[in-house]
Amino acid sequence: MSKKSNPSDDMLVQAGFNPNEVAYMFTPQFTRDDIVAALFESTYSDPRTLDLRLKLPASMAADVSTGVLVEKFKPIFIYEADGRPCTDRPDWYIEGRLRTRTTLGAPRTYVRIFMLDKSDAWVQRISTAHTRRREILIEEAYA
Numbered sequence: 001m002s003k004k005s006n007p008s009d010d011m012l013v014q015a016g017f018n019p020n021e022v023a024y025m026f027t028p029q030f031t032r033d034d035i036v037a038a039l040f041e042s043t044y045s046d047p048r049t050l051d052l053r054l055k056l057p058a059s060m061a062a063d064v065s066t067g068v069l070v071e072k073f074k075p076i077f078i079y080e081a082d083g084r085p086c087t088d089r090p091d092w093y094i095e096g097r098l099r100t101r102t103t104l105g106a107p108r109t110y111v112r113i114f115m116l117d118k119s120d121a122w123v124q125r126i127s128t129a130h131t132r133r134r135e136i137l138i139e140e141a142y143a
Helices: 009-015 032-040
Strands: 024-026 049-054 064-076 091-098 110-115 121-125
Touching (some): 024 049
Antiparallel strands (some): 064 091
């Protein structure tokens, strides 16, 4: 298996994955165009979601089949040591929340997805990244 289709732990950590949480590899049933539609064409009354289907190990309670409401989507460019890009197209990092209860968590559970361009993807539950504060901490930064 080539390095491109099996990223190192370092690549997943650099993409934003927590090394202390399980990540599940899967073949996405959605495309970049589906991600763009989920991000820019969703409304409260008609949310566009990404179809997330995972075949989990037998030790898990059940397989996962739910929609992910996309909140964040960004390209990730991977470069060779000499500064040249590894590929012509970027890989993709997505954050969103689950629409229904699954083995990964209850509705409103946040997940991150790292998707190689036209290939495999990894999903991981975000355990603490979306904790909300009641107060915004503001510090003066005038020059």
